[in-house]
Amino acid sequence: MSDFNWYEFYKDKIGESWYYGEITVRQPEIKAVSEFKSVLGVGSGRCIVEDYLSKVMFAVASDLSRKLLVAAKSRHGNLQHYVCCDAFYLPFRDKAFDCVYSQGFMEHFDDAEVVLIVDEMVRVGETVLFFIPLPAYRNPSLGVEHRRTLDAWTKLLSMYPKVDTGCYEEPMGPIGGVTVKG
Numbered sequence: 399m400s401d402f403n404w405y406e407f408y409k410d411k412i413g414e415s416w417y418y419g420e421i422t423v424r425q426p427e428i429k430a431v432s433e434f435k436s437v438l439g440v441g442s443g444r445c446i447v448e449d450y451l452s453k454v455m456f457a458v459a460s461d462l463s464r465k466l467l468v469a470a471k472s473r474h475g476n477l478q479h480y481v482c483c484d485a486f487y488l489p490f491r492d493k494a495f496d497c498v499y500s501q502g503f504m505e506h507f508d509d510a511e512v513v514l515i516v517d518e519m520v521r522v523g524e525t526v527l528f529f530i531p532l533p534a535y536r537n538p539s540l541g542v543e544h545r546r547t548l549d550a551w552t553k554l555l556s557m558y559p560k561v562d563t564g565c566y567e568e569p570m571g572p573i574g575g576v577t578v579k580g
């Protein structure tokens with residue numbers, strides 16, 4: 399990942415209007431993840447989706463930025479579990495979660511890094527579910543973004559026994575959902 403300053407970008411985008419805006423836009427993600435009983439968010443940033451999901455399931459948010467997690471925790475009232483950690487080394491036992499989830503995260507990594515992160519996500523989760531902008535997504539890139547097609551994601555993750563993809567429409571354009579089972 400590039401050295402984009404996520405804390406500076408997000409620190410003023412955590413309040414109530416951002417919260418409800420995010421929940422509205424992220425309905426495809428929320429619907430898909432709420433099928434599970436427990437979820438670990440990876441690269442959770444503002445932890446908004448995790449806070450919302452924690453009302454109906456066991457949820458843990460994680461991120462490399464301690465400052466961002468502290469800012470999120472001070473704003474949210476539902477989520478109880480915030481873990482500062484690196485997606486390459488998740489501090490959880492094997493298959494600790496039904497679902498390991500990320501949104502707007504995997505596209506920031508090159509191919510070799512994606513495989514290392516997915517290996518780690520598959521280790522701690524029964525199912526990995528991540529959402530990424532597709533090439534036609536209209537928001538400008540934040541730092542380096544690899545806007546791969548769904549075919550490119552499927553090919554990149556072809557070493558896993560089961561990879562499924564889906565396409566969802568958000569206000570700014572199409573996003574992809576990728577499900578991986580290890």
Ligand SMILES: C[S@@+](CC[C@H](N)C(=O)[O-])C[C@H]1O[C@@H](n2cnc3c(N)ncnc32)[C@H](O)[C@@H]1O
Nearest residue numbers: 404441442443444445461462463484485501502
């Ligand atoms: C685009 S943001 C995620 C946004 C989040 N979905 C939100 O709406 O707030 C990417 C996040 O990944 C985190 N990050 C970057 N590298 C990481 C790593 N190696 N492990 C865990 N988190 C990382 C950043 O701190 C940032 O919060």
